[in-house]
Amino acid sequence: MKKGDHLFLVDGSGYIFRAYHALPPLTRKSDGLPVGAVSGFCNMLWKLMQDARNTDVGITPTHFAVIFDYSSKTFRNELYAEYKANRSAPPEDLVPQFGLIREATRAFDLPCIEMEGFEADDLIATYARLACDAGGDTTIISSDKDLMQLVGPTVSMYDPMKDRQIGIPEVIEKWGVPPEKMIDLQALTGDSIDNVPGVPGIGPKTAAQLLEQFGDLDTLLARAGEIKQDKRRQTIIDNADAARISRELVKLKNDVAVADGLESLVLQPPNGPKLISFLKGMEFTSLTRRVAEASGTDASAVDAATVVVELGEAAHGPDVGAGETAQAAAEAKTGELTPAALADSVAQAAVNSKIDVNAYVCIRDIQTLADWIAEARGAEVVAFDTETNSLDPMQAELVGFSLATAPGRAAYVPLTHKEGAGDLLGGGVVEGQIPTRDALALLKLLLEDPNVLKVAHNLKFDMLVMSRHGIDVTPADDTMLMSYALDGGTNGGHGMDALSEKWLGHTPIAFKDVTGSGKSFVTFDHVALDRATCYAAEDADVTLRLWHVLKPRLPVKQVVSVYERLERPLVPVLMRMEERGISVDRQILSRLSGELAQGAARLEEEIFQLAGERFTIGSPKQLGDILFGRMGFAGGSKTKTGQWSTSAQVLEDLAAEGHELPRKIVDWRQLTKLKSTYTDALPGFINPETKRVHTSYALAATTTGRLSSSDPNLQNIPIRTAEGRKIRTAFIADPGHKLISADYSQIELRVLAHVAEIAQLRQAFADGRDIHAATASEMFNVPIEGMPSEIRRRAKAINFGIIYGISAFGLANQLSIPREEAGDYIKRYFERFPGIRDYIEETKAYARDKGYVETIFGRRVHYPEIRSPNPSVRAFNERAATNARLQGTAADIIRRAMIRMDDALAQAGVSTRMLLQVHDELIFEAPDAEVEATIPVVRHVMENAAMPAVSLSVPLQVDARAAHNWDEAH
């Protein structure tokens, strides 16, 4: 083993128990042999090897072993006779499977390692240490906390069931201490399953806190007298010896004299026939089929192995894996690469070959560029990245671009780099750059070549920059969106740097390190060419490598259609919306700003009068001190940092008691909010060239699949209050045009009625009834005719609550009623709509089981913390997961509508343009004469957006109106 090599150590014994408990207990072969755990084990191992071979850059194994416990007696029993004494015998139907699982390991052609007197964990510790000594890295396939003490710079763990890496940060997050303190922590907490005594009454939280305070166990025991809590101090003093023994028990032995050295663990190429023979013998039909497909083996030509069952704790018999036929077939295959294997080797190369930023080319003459373009067109796939002088793609000027044609082969083409540091003289243009026009003429041939797939990270940005130069980037893939489709909801974003770390184990040069930041920031055109080349070409190189890693994962995770139908096609649609922008009337905003300033100034004076002093009203700290300190208002509550809360809710409550000051502060806040966030800020976003406002939509920012809008955010323009609505009058259509607003009515409740199959809700929607009134009528037995508005209001709050993953606490807050009363409402609601309670419970169970939920279009939203032991964290994740199915499905539906809209409008012969999306609303701009023709098209596309993929059992309803400004159109 050498530096760069990577050892995978599978905790076989741990795997067995997890597989056994995770699977239905009654899985048996036709002859009655119980094989559930074997099946689970094989599936996990296969998936692990597929994932690792296909994709995981930097963590592709070169060495591999599966480690087992040998017997239950180990050297630890010498230390402490009671060790593992509590452990009951394994279940009867698991016993015969121990041997089979060892056979399975051999059928996979993987070393199967065990040793008398030692636990699997000790062998794992030893091999990890040997690998580290040899300069290699190790991944331990297990989630057992007993192994976490081994985690370090070269050793990490991987939980295959949760698809989760466990490194130093994850250990700290879970246990509150770094891996090297895990031994001390376990010594304190003990382990009831292994019968490690520990110190009674000390759990992980307390142990972590004590270790934080004292540093390590020895110091803690020596200075136990300093512990403040009487009881805790005494138990620790009394149990010091137990803690020391516990430490010896949990500490893993990393110097076992192992029989097989690392050299015998080198990963062998897969032997399809041998494995298939075993799997057929076990009657694992679906896995047999998958292995046959992946290895290019004809399964029908392979005979099933005769599997011999050995009883006992370990199997030590001869190999009985493959029959003669399989052996012969395997030999015939040697030296012949199947397509799948070829794809694997390409992916591995993308991941394994080192990233060397000094190996990149800086292209400064047209001939070299022409050669690269030709090479790229021959390559069929090319990664592409633009460098600009602004993050705003509508203002950005192209500074250069980079290409990568193969992993490690990348180049940067500088176009408009300047000399010097960009001082007052501006600096001259750097000599030896290809004129932009000439370079783009060549680049266009590549970017518009229908036979070359372009790969970008955050494609929309580059596409928009190129669009402004008359270049249409197509066809194209976006690695950011691939990551989003694969891992939406998992921690960590989908930015290139994070993905490079995650998949390639490589930290790219940071943008900041090239351009500086803050005062020393320079735009990219002022970066020296050699630095710029390293940075820019690396981005293209990394993007291409990520593509090699992520693309094959899409089918594995069953998100190909999400990526290809909901993500990728939206990129050009959003690009066009952003490019088009919307007109905003400066005069209207300026007048509003003046009015707001006046109103705020008047209120300010009145506030100072009432308060009896001048202060910064916008400072919650000062305001809280004045209201609840000096003025002595009662009924204040505290925020989590211990400050007085001055939230609108608190101030409203005070106002309701008849106090003047809080009312005025609420009003003042509203006016200043409108002024600073909208009337003052929006004009600054008017593009000097287009005279329009171009928001930026993020496709991969939310967990649920919604879009988000920023710079400026046009998804939170006020509407609730009359004052706020005035802002909307500033969003206008061009002369001779109208804005059309089309929004889905109650889309999330309709989705709920569909997915939860609630007959009463479906009927109410089918009849076009007022859904909140219908709910109220059903719940409280009140006729809809003449229903008091308060009754309807409560039903409405409950309906929203259901969408949000209801809790009595939240509903009580919303309606300002006692929690008990809210709880009664919920109970009553579930009695009337038991289907919804079932639906919520099913969703939670599914999320707990899988770690994610799915929208009806297959989008996966991950909740890695859904199994958190912390009840409030768990409850939060359950609510979010419940909501995500609904919110995410609604988001998918409007995405589908948007993707089809431009073609539908063109088909209808109108020049109407889609401008904005606000979650359940689309805003268009149409010539006056085309408004009538546009509305039915828009409505039809939106109302039928789920079809044909899904036929909803509830009609979608879209309301659409046209007017000169957004306020009147909505």
Next chain:
DNA sequence: ACAGAAGCTTA
């Protein structure tokens, strides 16, 4: 110059 908290806007 930056980060976090508090607060407020939307669906």
Next chain:
DNA sequence: GTAAGCTTCTGTT
């Protein structure tokens, strides 16, 4: 009770 982004204030770097 869900999902976002922006502004101000405040304390830290």
